[in-house]
Amino acid sequence: MPNAHLEQALARAKQSLYLTSPYPRVGCLITDNAGQVLGQGHTQRAGGPHAEIMALQDAQTQGHSVKGATAYVTLEPCSHHGRTGPCCDTLMAAGIRAVVATHGTFICDTDQV
Ligand SMILES: [Zn+2]
Numbered sequence: 001m002p003n004a005h006l007e008q009a010l011a012r013a014k015q016s017l018y019l020t021s022p023y024p025r026v027g028c029l030i031t032d033n034a035g036q037v038l039g040q041g042h043t044q045r046a047g048g049p050h051a052e053i054m055a056l057q058d059a060q061t062q063g064h065s066v067k068g069a070t071a072y073v074t075l076e077p078c079s080h081h082g083r084t085g086p087c088c089d090t091l092m093a094a095g096i097r098a099v100v101a102t103h104g105t106f107i108c109d110t111d112q113v
Contacts, residue, residue: 005029005031005035005037005070005072005100006029006072006074006100006102008027008029008037008040008072009027009028009029009040009051009072009073009074010027010074010102011027012027012028012029012040012041012042012051012074013025013026013027013042013043013051013074014027015027015042016042016043016044016051025042025043025074026042026043026050026051026052026073026074026075027040027041027042027043027051027073027074028040028041028042028050028051028052028054028055028071028072028073028074029055029071029072029073030055030056030058030059030066030069030070030071030072030096031069031070031072032064032068032069032070033068033069033070038059038062038064038066038069039055039056039057039058039059039060039061039062039064039066040054040055040058041053041054041055041056041057041058042054046083047083047084048084049084050077050078050084050087051073051074052071052073052077052087052090052091053084053087053090055071056090056091056094065095066094066095066096067094067095068095068097069095069096069097070096070097070098070099070100071091071096071098071099071100072099072100072101073099073100073101073102074101074102075101075102076099076101076103076104076106077091077099077101091108092108096108
């Protein structure tokens, strides 16, 4: 199941091909514990919202709560303050329980924030 979700996230990342240069193309998929997709998105033009933010907005637009949900991203969410805020903080604030990136799973310990 997680691999299928990561593949979907990769498919989303491909949609931002040539759009985000010089920044990485990232896709994000948010699912509930049953594996139902709550929201998805990909990185916008340089300086625009990252994939994680787009996916959170997509879920919100559809009226889905992402509390306890899992985010599948093709790249580890950023934690720096660049042109946009850090996605790590935004994901945790939204109640995302775990982040699965192509190179590992990160459990969000929201009690530590
Ligand atoms: Zn980010």
